[in-house]
Amino acid sequence: MVEWRQVSICRFTALNRRRIETIILFINQMKQLIILLTLVISILLTACSGTTIVAAPIVTAEIDLSPTLTKTPGATSTPISTPTVTPTNTITSTPTPTWVAQGPDAVVVPILLYHRLGTSPTNNPYYIPPEKFEEQMKLLHDWEYTVIPVELLVKAITEGADLPPRPVIITFDDGDISVYTTAFPIMQKYGLTGVTYIVGNYMGTEGYMSPDQLKELVAAGWEMGSHSRSHRNLTKLESAVQRMEIVQARKVLQEATGDQVLSFAYPFGIMNSGVGSYVHFAGYVAAMGLGFTPDQGKNNLFWLQRRDIKGEYDIKRFASYLPWQGDPGFMPTDTPTPTPTASRTPIPTYTLFSTSTTQP
Numbered sequence: 071m072v073e074w075r076q077v078s079i080c081r082f083t084a085l086n087r088r089r090i091e092t093i094i095l096f097i098n099q100m101k102q103l104i105i106l107l108t109l110v111i112s113i114l115l116t117a118c119s120g121t122t123i124v125a126a127p128i129v130t131a132e133i134d135l136s137p138t139l140t141k142t143p144g145a146t147s148t149p150i151s152t153p154t155v156t157p158t159n160t161i162t163s164t165p166t167p168t169w170v171a172q173g174p175d176a177v178v179v180p181i182l183l184y185h186r187l188g189t190s191p192t193n194n195p196y197y198i199p200p201e202k203f204e205e206q207m208k209l210l211h212d213w214e215y216t217v218i219p220v221e222l223l224v225k226a227i228t229e230g231a232d233l234p235p236r237p238v239i240i241t242f243d244d245g246d247i248s249v250y251t252t253a254f255p256i257m258q259k260y261g262l263t264g265v266t267y268i269v270g271n272y273m274g275t276e277g278y279m280s281p282d283q284l285k286e287l288v289a290a291g292w293e294m295g296s297h298s299r300s301h302r303n304l305t306k307l308e309s310a311v312q313r314m315e316i317v318q319a320r321k322v323l324q325e326a327t328g329d330q331v332l333s334f335a336y337p338f339g340i341m342n343s344g345v346g347s348y349v350h351f352a353g354y355v356a357a358m359g360l361g362f363t364p365d366q367g368k369n370n371l372f373w374l375q376r377r378d379i380k381g382e383y384d385i386k387r388f389a390s391y392l393p394w395q396g397d398p399g400f401m402p403t404d405t406p407t408p409t410p411t412a413s414r415t416p417i418p419t420y421t422l423f424s425t426s427t428t429q430p
């Protein structure tokens with residue numbers, strides 16, 4: 071009985087010793103593992119801390135901060151997460167063009183005339199397909215044209231003013247709703263603004279812009295101009311009616327939009343000296359006619375040369391009407407029509423009205 075107990079105790083002790091040795095061995099292995107893990111983590115942390123410090127500014131540096139589109143054809147704005155780029159040297163910005171003093175009198179400023187955007191069911195040449203319009207606006211942007219206000223053009227002609235290298239004025243006659251719904255967002259995309267010549271009686275009627283929509287354009291930097299009250303041939307009207315069409319229309323438009331109305335566009339591009347006198351008397355500082363050149367001057371301040379853009383024109387024909395050409399790489403390649411020669415006709419000379427505003 072005693073022997074059996076001693077044998078049992080010995081076996082029990084030996085068994086426990088082995089278990090304790092196993093546990094101690096396990097603890098030692100765990101200690102080594104923890105030390106090893108600590109070493110690995112500290113190495114990783116050191117390495118990662120160096121990357122994260124520079125990673126945030128790198129992403130910022132690759133974002134194109136310019137509100138306009140990139141001027142490099144085919145260039146991509148894919149952010150590169152290379153941690154070796156210095157942020158201060160990689161921010162791309164559009165250089166400010168140097169404005170140069172021009173005038174007084176003769177200055178070169180192309181003025182484009184549009185009417186409405188869309189597809190005409192009757193082949194009306196004044197409907198511009200939106201995709202063609204966008205090509206044209208993109209080309210103006212890519213060739214670094216800068217929109218100037220009519221007021222600045224008048225200042226350059228009358229007393230001289232600083233103008234950007236490639237000034238342009240983009241106008242729309244009649245106040246069609248597509249100017250607001252289609253042209254406005256496309257032009258906004260390319261950083262361009264326009265001038266809308268509004269027919270007083272059309273404003274707010276079906277298919278034409280409302281005063282609230284015009285106010286929105288004004289808030290976005292667009293200009294308001296008058297295109298008469300009812301869009302009739304002004305040369306055929308009685309003097310009192312001419313006055314209403316030209317003088318009253320300006321007041322009505324100014325009240326409706328809350329913006330100053332500085333220039334006038336003759337309906338159908340038709341005027342005579344009587345009409346011109348009322349335009350001057352009404353306080354307009356300039357008036358838009360039609361024409362084929364970008365040459366503006368004192369002689370045609372009340373018949374500024376405007377190039378009518380038609381729906382059938384492809385991008386090459388459009389480009390041929392611009393006085394300054396840019397990189398042809400920006401031209402879309404799927405336009406097989408040959409480039410016509412740009413026609414430049416002499417500027418018609420009209421009566422230069424005196425600065426006094428006596429009633430005609």
Ligand SMILES: [Zn+2]
Nearest residue numbers: 243244337338
């Ligand atoms: Zn019109």
